[in-house]
Amino acid sequence: MPPVIQLQHVWKTYRSADVELHAVRDVSLEIGRGEFVAIMGASGSGKSTMMNILGCLDKPTQGRFLLDGCDVSTLDRDGLADIRNQKVGFVFQGFNLLTRTSALENVELPMMYSRGSLGSREMRKRAEAALAMVGLSNRADHHPNQLSGGQQQRVAIARALVNQPALLLADEPTGNLDSKTSIEIMEVFQTLNEQGITIVMVTHEHDIAQYNKRCIVMRDGVVRSDSPVLERLDAKTQRAALENA
Amino acid sequence: MTALATFNLALRALQRNKLRSLLTMLGIVIGVGAVVAMVGIGNGAKAQVEAQIATLGQNVILIFPGSSFSGGVQSGSGGVGTLKLEDAKAIADEVPGVVAVSPGTRVTSQLGFGNQNWSTSVAGEAPEYFDIRQWEIVGGAGFTEQDVRAAAKVAVIGATVAKQLFGEEEPIGQIMRVRNVPFQVIGVLKPKGTSIMGSDQDDVVVVPYSTVMKRLSGITNLRMISVQCISEERTQAVVSGITDLMRQRHRLGQDRENDFMVRSQQEIAEMATATSKVLRLLLGAIASVSLVVGGIGIMNIMLVSVTERTREIGIRIALGAHGADILKQFLIEAVTLSSLGGLIGILLGLGTSTLLSRFAGWPTLTSINAILIAFLFSAAVGVFFGLYPAKKAAALDPIDALRYE
Numbered sequence: 001m002p003p004v005i006q007l008q009h010v011w012k013t014y015r016s017a018d019v020e021l022h023a024v025r026d027v028s029l030e031i032g033r034g035e036f037v038a039i040m041g042a043s044g045s046g047k048s049t050m051m052n053i054l055g056c057l058d059k060p061t062q063g064r065f066l067l068d069g070c071d072v073s074t075l076d077r078d079g080l081a082d083i084r085n086q087k088v089g090f091v092f093q094g095f096n097l098l099t100r101t102s103a104l105e106n107v108e109l110p111m112m113y114s115r116g117s118l119g120s121r122e123m124r125k126r127a128e129a130a131l132a133m134v135g136l137s138n139r140a141d142h143h144p145n146q147l148s149g150g151q152q153q154r155v156a157i158a159r160a161l162v163n164q165p166a167l168l169l170a171d172e173p174t175g176n177l178d179s180k181t182s183i184e185i186m187e188v189f190q191t192l193n194e195q196g197i198t199i200v201m202v203t204h205e206h207d208i209a210q211y212n213k214r215c216i217v218m219r220d221g222v223v224r225s226d227s228p229v230l231e232r233l234d235a236k237t238q239r240a241a242l243e244n245a
Numbered sequence: 246m247t248a249l250a251t252f253n254l255a256l257r258a259l260q261r262n263k264l265r266s267l268l269t270m271l272g273i274v275i276g277v278g279a280v281v282a283m284v285g286i287g288n289g290a291k292a293q294v295e296a297q298i299a300t301l302g303q304n305v306i307l308i309f310p311g312s313s314f315s316g317g318v319q320s321g322s323g324g325v326g327t328l329k330l331e332d333a334k335a336i337a338d339e340v341p342g343v344v345a346v347s348p349g350t351r352v353t354s355q356l357g358f359g360n361q362n363w364s365t366s367v368a369g370e371a372p373e374y375f376d377i378r379q380w381e382i383v384g385g386a387g388f389t390e391q392d393v394r395a396a397a398k399v400a401v402i403g404a405t406v407a408k409q410l411f412g413e414e415e416p417i418g419q420i421m422r423v424r425n426v427p428f429q430v431i432g433v434l435k436p437k438g439t440s441i442m443g444s445d446q447d448d449v450v451v452v453p454y455s456t457v458m459k460r461l462s463g464i465t466n467l468r469m470i471s472v473q474c475i476s477e478e479r480t481q482a483v484v485s486g487i488t489d490l491m492r493q494r495h496r497l498g499q500d501r502e503n504d505f506m507v508r509s510q511q512e513i514a515e516m517a518t519a520t521s522k523v524l525r526l527l528l529g530a531i532a533s534v535s536l537v538v539g540g541i542g543i544m545n546i547m548l549v550s551v552t553e554r555t556r557e558i559g560i561r562i563a564l565g566a567h568g569a570d571i572l573k574q575f576l577i578e579a580v581t582l583s584s585l586g587g588l589i590g591i592l593l594g595l596g597t598s599t600l601l602s603r604f605a606g607w608p609t610l611t612s613i614n615a616i617l618i619a620f621l622f623s624a625a626v627g628v629f630f631g632l633y634p635a636k637k638a639a640a641l642d643p644i645d646a647l648r649y650e
Binding site for chain 1 (some may be wrong): 246250261288342437556557560561562563564566568569636643644647
């Protein structure tokens with residue numbers, strides 16, 4: 001089985017008028033199945049660009065990117081859309097749920113865009129299962145504005161999981177949440193990771209990175225360090241500690 | 246995404262902004278409503294005019310006296326008697342394709358019966374007149390060639406005259422006075438209704454032309470000659486045959502204008518419908534302008550909608566929507582908007598024409614074709630004006646769209 005992510009000498013260059021900006025310079029790395037990786041870095045470090053490339057929202061200017069063994073660099077717009085639909089689950093900082101649409105329908109959304117569409121009954125079943133995985137079965141009919149931030153982010157995670165992607169990609173997933181809710185969300189991620197789901201998240205918070213297994217730090221478009229997380233935090237015990245305090 | 250799911254999505258998006266959707270539709274509603282009402286009224290008017298033209302008879306050609314020019318004095322049209330009985334006879338004998346000819350004179354007379362009296366137009370005609378105008382005699386009979394030769398005092402009366410003069414009494418066999426001359430009523434005509442000119446065709450008394458000339462007016466000039474042509478195709482040939490013959494008989498040189506007018510039934514019909522045609526074109530133009538304005542309104546709102554929902558579009562594309570999915574979504578939304586407007590417009594148009602025919606007494610005739618075309622056109626307006634906003638939405642870059650505040 002190929003690694004989930006293989007970056008080979010990837011460059012991303014933005015050209016404006018007469019300035020060339022290298023957002024990502026010659027990055028090569030591999031992320032295997034079942035890993036739980038934090039990508040860190042200050043703003044301007046290239047981590048957002050990395051995120052867009054890993055999420056197949058953008059293509060590298062140079063180099064190869066293989067997602068789950070599939071060469072993304074050669075795909076067109078629709079091809080990228082299909083890859084995103086099938087192999088990537090997105091979790092955003094701002095949740096990005098459709099407003100005035102129930103949690104269940106939000107979770108069904110990726111399946112709507114799957115080629116060779118499922119029947120509506122099968123979609124419903126899968127969406128309900130995904131909501132159950134994040135502990136929100138009882139909120140299926142709620143609209144996003146009737147849910148708390150933590151609950152909204154869990155709906156977003158359920159939506160990311162519903163097509164059983166190879167990679168769960170989270171962009172500052174706790175950025176809009178208070179610290180207690182952040183720990184709850186990390187607990188969801190840790191539980192999912194224990195079930196074998198590969199997770200990559202971009203964050204600038206050190207304590208959030210401590211819940212991951214591996215931490216990649218970027219600066220000026222290059223990888224500065226890539227190391228396992230020592231003194232890894234367990235969300236369950238952290239939450240218990242917080243509640244007892 | 247399935248078509249049904251996309252359609253559902255469009256309906257829900259439109260429901261979210263009910264007032265806005267309604268206002269956007271208004272242009273299309275008015276445009277389509279105007280088209281449907283206008284076509285209804287136009288068709289009604291046309292059908293009415295055609296029915297009136299049909300009361301003239303079948304393949305009828307009418308000849309009227311024109312202006313004459315003698316000694317440097319030009320008389321007004323119909324002012325001087327240029328049509329003679331001999332002209333009518335010559336047309337019957339010499340022009341091929343002519344089936345029947347009736348020389349006509351008119352005199353306005355006071356009628357009397359018992360203590361009732363009624364003033365009307367007395368028409369002097371030949372026995373063929375009733376055939377030419379396809380005018381059925383519902384009681385009694387018409388007069389004969391014999392009556393013409395004898396200048397008999399017999400009369401066939403119209404339905405209005407029968408009602409005004411005789412009321413409930415049986416008119417046939419009665420003696421009525423025409424300019425104090427006793428006439429026997431021998432027939433009653435079937436009602437024909439209003440003419441194209443708006444006059445009551447049934448307010449008439451028809452007697453032999455010779456009777457009018459000898460016993461009532463003393464005038465031997467004709468007011469018109471009614472001619473029946475053998476077929477519709479031959480009409481044009483017969484019209485020119487009559488024109489040539491008349492010019493020859495009246496000794497009109499190359500440089501002289503006709504001192505008579507020849508009008509075929511088709512020409513009369515065309516003249517009568519010409520005004521309504523102009524009116525229809527004008528209303529059609531207004532309706533199309535309204536549809537275009539409505540379309541621009543839809544385009545405007547769709548552009549606003551695309552901007553407002555940039556983030557939603559970004560989410561959809563990030564989750565795997567193809568450009569075509571987004572294009573479909575917004576296009577169906579625009580088409581739903583415009584066709585819904587079209588449907589409401591059709592109802593509005595039908596309502597308007599029903600009201601007009603009920604309260605204003607305008608004849609209206611609804612055409613299924615016009616309704617179908619109006620509906621399809623409104624849908625097409627949605628496609629045309631929805632395409633640009635939908636394309637704009639489909640071309641959005643997901644990274645920018647997700648970052649959009």
